[in-house]
Amino acid sequence: MxxxxxxxxxxxxxxxxxxxxxxxxxxLYLEEVSVSFDGFKAIDNLSLYIGDxxxxxxxGPNGAGKTTMMDIITGKTKPDTGRVFFGQTIDxxxxxxxxxxxxxxGRKFQKPTVIEPLTALENLELAMxxxxxxxxxxxxxxxxxxxxxxxxxxxxxxxxEQAQRPAGVLAHGQKQWLEIGMLxxxxxxxxxxDEPVAGMTPAEMERTAELxxxxxxxxxxVVVEHxxxxxxxxxxRVTVLHQGRVLAEGRLEELQAHPKVIEVYLGGExxxx
Amino acid sequence: xxxPRWLLSDRAGLVMLAVLVILGVGVPILNLWVPPDHPLxxxxxxxxxxxxxxxxxxxxxSIDLVWGYMGILSLGHAAxxxxxxxxxxxxxxxxxxxxxxxxxxxxxDFMVFLNWEALPWYWFGFDQFWFAALMVLAVPGLxxxxxxxxxxxxxxxxxxxxxITQALTYALMLAFFRNEMGFGGNNGLTDFKDVLGFSLQSxxxxxxxxxxxxxxxxxxxxxxxxxxxxxxxRVLVAIRDSEDRARFLGYRVERVxxxxxxxxxxxxxxxxxxxxxxxxxxxxxxxxPLNSIEAVIWVAVGGRGTLVGPVVGAxxxxxSKTWLxxxxxxxxxxxxxxxxxxxxxxxxxxxxxxxxxxRESAS
Ligand SMILES: Nc1ncnc2c1ncn2[C@@H]1O[C@H](COP(=O)(O)OP(=O)(O)O)[C@@H](O)[C@H]1O
Ligand SMILES: [Mg+2]
Numbered sequence: 001m002x003x004x005x006x007x008x009x010x011x012x013x014x015x016x017x018x019x020x021x022x023x024x025x026x027x028l029y030l031e032e033v034s035v036s037f038d039g040f041k042a043i044d045n046l047s048l049y050i051g052d053x054x055x056x057x058x059x060g061p062n063g064a065g066k067t068t069m070m071d072i073i074t075g076k077t078k079p080d081t082g083r084v085f086f087g088q089t090i091d092x093x094x095x096x097x098x099x100x101x102x103x104x105x106g107r108k109f110q111k112p113t114v115i116e117p118l119t120a121l122e123n124l125e126l127a128m129x130x131x132x133x134x135x136x137x138x139x140x141x142x143x144x145x146x147x148x149x150x151x152x153x154x155x156x157x158x159x160x161e162q163a164q165r166p167a168g169v170l171a172h173g174q175k176q177w178l179e180i181g182m183l184x185x186x187x188x189x190x191x192x193x194d195e196p197v198a199g200m201t202p203a204e205m206e207r208t209a210e211l212x213x214x215x216x217x218x219x220x221x222v223v224v225e226h227x228x229x230x231x232x233x234x235x236x237r238v239t240v241l242h243q244g245r246v247l248a249e250g251r252l253e254e255l256q257a258h259p260k261v262i263e264v265y266l267g268g269e270x271x272x273x
Numbered sequence: 274x275x276x277p278r279w280l281l282s283d284r285a286g287l288v289m290l291a292v293l294v295i296l297g298v299g300v301p302i303l304n305l306w307v308p309p310d311h312p313l314x315x316x317x318x319x320x321x322x323x324x325x326x327x328x329x330x331x332x333x334x335s336i337d338l339v340w341g342y343m344g345i346l347s348l349g350h351a352a353x354x355x356x357x358x359x360x361x362x363x364x365x366x367x368x369x370x371x372x373x374x375x376x377x378x379x380x381x382d383f384m385v386f387l388n389w390e391a392l393p394w395y396w397f398g399f400d401q402f403w404f405a406a407l408m409v410l411a412v413p414g415l416x417x418x419x420x421x422x423x424x425x426x427x428x429x430x431x432x433x434x435x436x437i438t439q440a441l442t443y444a445l446m447l448a449f450f451r452n453e454m455g456f457g458g459n460n461g462l463t464d465f466k467d468v469l470g471f472s473l474q475s476x477x478x479x480x481x482x483x484x485x486x487x488x489x490x491x492x493x494x495x496x497x498x499x500x501x502x503x504x505x506x507r508v509l510v511a512i513r514d515s516e517d518r519a520r521f522l523g524y525r526v527e528r529v530x531x532x533x534x535x536x537x538x539x540x541x542x543x544x545x546x547x548x549x550x551x552x553x554x555x556x557x558x559x560x561x562p563l564n565s566i567e568a569v570i571w572v573a574v575g576g577r578g579t580l581v582g583p584v585v586g587a588x589x590x591x592x593s594k595t596w597l598x599x600x601x602x603x604x605x606x607x608x609x610x611x612x613x614x615x616x617x618x619x620x621x622x623x624x625x626x627x628x629x630x631x632r633e634s635a636s
Contacts, residue, residue, distance in 0.1 A: 074521060076517075097520045097521055098521075098524055098525050099523075101521050101522055101523035102523040106521075107521045109518070109521075113517070114518075115507070115510055115511045115514050115515060115518065116514060117510060117514070118507055118510060118511075122507055125504065126504070126507045126508065126511055126519075126522065127522050129523070136504065137504045137505040138503050138504070138505055139504060140278070140279050140499075140502050140504075141278075182522065
């Protein structure tokens, strides 16, 4: 796979050429990516592949580089070395954050980030792909089709009743769902979800798990999470990140028996908090 | 009524516009047609003073658009105001013609005094009203666009951005103080005679300028109100509250900022252009960093992010200033500083916020 990407690189075909090409079953390629901050290697020769339609969990202790990895995929941080491709043709390192968002990568931040003075509905309207053109931006009303799309997403994230409430007054869990709803409005191929259930009640966690599972298949979903119970409930494939590199990858049950994983992560689960 | 929805829901704005209409009709009548000895007569001095307040109010609205809605605290907006003012002043200088002290047909007095032979290239065209009017928009707009393009692209924001806007207006002040710049140096541009052939000393011209200021304020207000009620308005709020969120939703934050900043600077330029013929002078003092800070205080006092509040703030603070600087001149700056501190601590949404809170607790 890595030869294929180097070939494309050499042929100069790295411009965002049309729609995403995931014909090889892989949607996201990270290869030998490294980045350091003031000499500290936050990501160290990391390689990771996310399948088309896959739901992948990434776990790892605090400071393992999970958020930094998302920063690299979404263009916020440029790596020192390595390749990051979306499908086989789109070189993400050549694009900036808005361009990456527009080709179909949505990102939920670790801290819930909704626009508090705007209503839930307005937040979704803001996120609507297609609203970014100037003509769409200068309109004061929604078309019927747009209204339907927003209603469908509100329904999906369970916020239909809250549509007219300012996002700032929503409960913590509802804000998280609203942010996931905003990603859905972007019609992404890939969703990057950073710690979605931190601070949620068990019931909210369960709903979040249902939501994320329902998205897999039609989207690829990468979930960073600390909560083992939650990880167990959603993903069958889990990647363990440690000190900026992949420590192990596989089914959660296998990983829990993995001596190195036990040592750095699972064993220290209580000590982390 | 035949008003669009975005305006109908804006109660405070409609009240403000109604007051502007009443002033725009009433003040001319009370000045021109009510005899001077009548108690209801409005003096020409008052007309000019009110006109000046309206120009300040437009400046405040332009600041609120970028600060209140987009989160960019510009401490250099008086520079755009002053540039608009200079463009207008250059036109008015060219209208003096041979009536200057030296009677030169082309050169303003200060250039003759400096022994200049010919008009510098950048003064060409300013004898034409349309050209000057275009420059009133283009000069502040272009400066804001270039400045914004570089500042926002390098992701300068927060306090750093505020500081460089202060540096910008300070640098312009120093430049305009220099005689060699060709803008009248220290004295600036003054001794204006007429505009489009109408004498600036006549009451009717002053009344027309006042009405134009009211129209400009109403127009500027409506444009901003409309903009913030579109989806673009929500993008601005998103940029203010979470720039990264906006960026990761696919918005080109830098471009939006540069465009809105440019539009805001043009509004400030229009305000400055209407201000100059009413006060009769423009000099480099208008670029003083303190002027921009004062204008931000008007916005804070009236209520940031409300568009109406800044109008109220600009008028009230300037009315107090007019009154205080005659009664107790040495107190003014302390009063202004104290007001700012008090508003920041006690009234985060300014006077308009106070009204809203009253209404909410009453209902
Ligand atoms: N912009 C940055 N500047 C300096 N250090 C950073 C930056 N971003 C992340 N780091 C460091 O990189 C490491 C990985 O951080 P992060 O990706 O946030 O970890 P995780 O999300 O797995 O908890 C941490 O040690 C963090 O301090
Ligand atoms: Mg993190």
